[in-house]
Amino acid sequence: MSLSVALITPSYSGDFESCRLLCETVDAYVSGYETHYVVAPDHELGMFAALAGPRRRIVAESTLLPSPLHRLPPTWKGRQYYWMRGALPVRGWHTQQLRKFGMAVTQPAARVVFLDSDNVFVRPFDVSGYAGGETPPLHCDPAAIRAEDTGHPRWLQSAHRLLGLDAPSFPADDFIGQMIVWDVAVVRQVLARIEQVTGTNWAVAMLRQHAFSEYLIYGAAVTGDPALRARHRITTVSPCLTYWQGPALDAAGLARFVAQLAPEQSAIAVQSFTRTPLRLLRDLAFPPRLAA
Secondary structure (H helix, E strand, O other): OOOOEEEEEEOOHHHHHHHHHHHHHHHHHEEOOOOEEEEEOHHHHHHHHHHOEOOEEEEEHHHOOOOOOEEOOOOHHHOOEEEOOOOOOEEHHHHHHHHHHHHHHHOOOOEEEEOOOOEEEOOOEEHHHHHOOOOOEEEOEEEEEOOOOOOHHHHHHHHHHHHOOOOOOOOEEEOOOOOOEEEHHHHHHHHHHHHHHHOOOHHHHHHHHOOOOHHHHHHHHHHOOHHHHOOOEEEOOOOEEEEOOOOOOOHHHHHHHHOOOOOOOOEEEEOHHHOOOHHHHHHHHOOOOOOO
């Protein structure tokens, strides 16, 4: 059995060139998917239209976000914020998470795989073989969240509140990573549970928490329900090797990093804030031909 799989990439103008490279490597190396959806802010759709293709659609974020959420003028605090009555202002990082949920439940495939703009495929990858089987993979980093950590403990606590689960104990499992797979039927159940617990729209409920993580919400929902847990297989190895933080990589450093790729890994993700030159990543994915 092989279920249909879609790819989802939320992006914005600051990551446009990285997103362009991702799309090129998807076209060159990835098979087994229905459609690649790139979700962008409405005012940047003209820029992202250049990435559209036979199997790639550009989707406006306004079609996925709750209508009470308004984009504030960028002059407010000098950065882009969104706001709705009854919640604190949020940034694009928050709305990116809402876009993932919204896109997952509005597209027709049975499974979705999230690809950040920083992802670059360097080997052939059959996404159907990875995500389309009877039990989708649930990426897990066991006992990786400590109570004293920044960010993750609060996000996990928010997930448990939204889902009506007991407060988490630490150390706790982490479900954040690259190339995360969701089962769409499970996503619908997760969002329905949030609405049942909170008595409000799922997106509004998340925004009112303010500190939340889409991947921790899904992971906590699955591992907190034996029936949902039985529908997944836990994996601790991602198909994407990630350079989360550190100095910018030069050609030699990138070569050493890529040498760590495991046989089952087909992509790398070098976080944009490391300032690693994009041309080095492009040369890695598409090695320049030697002069004759």
